[in-house]
Amino acid sequence: QQQVKQSPQSLIVQKGGISIINCAYENTAFDYFPWYQQFPGKGPALLIAIRPDVSEKKEGRFTISFNKSAKQFSLHIMDSQPGDSATYFCAASEETSGSRLTFGEGTQLTVNP
Amino acid sequence: DADVTQTPRNRITKTGKRIMLECSQTKGHDRMYWYRQDPGLGLRLIYYSFDVKDINKGEISDGYSVSRQAQAKFSLSLESAIPNQTALYFCATSEGTSKAFFGQGTRLTVV
Numbered sequence: 001q002q003q004v005k006q007s008p009q010s011l012i013v014q015k016g017g018i019s020i021i022n023c024a025y026e027n028t029a030f031d032y033f034p035w036y037q038q039f040p041g042k043g044p045a046l047l048i049a050i051r052p053d054v055s056e057k058k059e060g061r062f063t064i065s066f067n068k069s070a071k072q073f074s075l076h077i078m079d080s081q082p083g084d085s086a087t088y089f090c091a092a093s094e095e096t097s098g099s100r101l102t103f104g105e106g107t108q109l110t111v112n113p
Numbered sequence: 114d115a116d117v118t119q120t121p122r123n124r125i126t127k128t129g130k131r132i133m134l135e136c137s138q139t140k141g142h143d144r145m146y147w148y149r150q151d152p153g154l155g156l157r158l159i160y161y162s163f164d165v166k167d168i169n170k171g172e173i174s175d176g177y178s179v180s181r182q183a184q185a186k187f188s189l190s191l192e193s194a195i196p197n198q199t200a201l202y203f204c205a206t207s208e209g210t211s212k213a214f215f216g217q218g219t220r221l222t223v224v
Contacts, residue, residue, distance in 0.1 A: 004155075006155070009153070034212065036215075041217070041218075042217055042218075043117070043203050043205075043215030043216050043217050043218050044156070044203070044215050045215065046212040046213070049212065089155055089156065098144050098161075098163065098207055098209060099144060099146070099205070099207035099212065099213040100146070100158060100161055100171070101156070101158070101213060102158075103148075103155035103156040103157070104155050105153055105154060105155045106153075106155050
C-alpha cells in the first residue's frame with residue numbers, strides 16, 4: 001500500500017504560472033517531509049523540506065504548505081520556468097528512521113515557454 | 114567527482130544471472146540505502162544500513178541481498194535476476210536525520 005499518495009501524475013503549466021503538487025500521508029508518526037527534484041538521467045536531489053511544527057516554508061520560488069490535521073502537504077512553484085521541468089517526488093520519514101524515506105509516486109512537471 | 118558514485122550506470126543481463134550493483138561515497142556518512150524506481154511507483158526502499166555492522170530489509174527486499182564492505186561502500190546483488198527486476202536503482206547516503214544524497218542511478222534491464 002502506498003503510504004504517501006501524490007497527485008497529479010503529470011502537470012503542464014505555462015511559463016510564469018504556478019505549479020501545485022499535492023501529497024497525502026497515512027502514518028501519523030511521520031515528522032519530516034521533503035520534496036525531491038529529479039532531472040532525466042540524474043538522481044533525486046533535495047529541493048525543500050518541512051517539519052510538522054510549521055505550516056509553511058518558503059525558499060525562493062518554492063513553498064511547502066503543510067496541514068497536519070488533514071495529513072496533507074503540497075509544493076507550490078511560483079513563476080514557473082522551463083528549467084523547472086522535471087519529476088518531483090514528495091516523501092516522508094520518521095525521525096527515528098533516519099532518512100528511511102517513503103516516497104510518493106512522482107509528478108512529471110512540464111513548463112512550456 | 115560525484116559524492117555518491119554508482120557502477121555500472123547501465124546494465125543488460127539475462128534472466129537467472131547474478132548481478133552486483135556497486136555504490137561508493139565520499140561524504141563520510143554512516144547511513145546508506147538502496148532504492149528502486151519504477152514509473153508510477155516512485156522510489157521504494159530495498160535495503161538500508163546505518164553502519165558497517167548494521168543491515169536492514171526495506172519495503173521490497175525479496176530477491177535482493179546487500180553487503181556493506183566498508184563505511185563508504187554498499188553493494189546490491191540480484192542472486193538470480195528476473196525480468197520484473199528491470200528498473201532504475203539508486204544508492205543514497207545520509208548523516209543522521211539530515212537530507213539524503215542520491216547517486217546518479219543504475220539502469221538495469223533483465224531480458
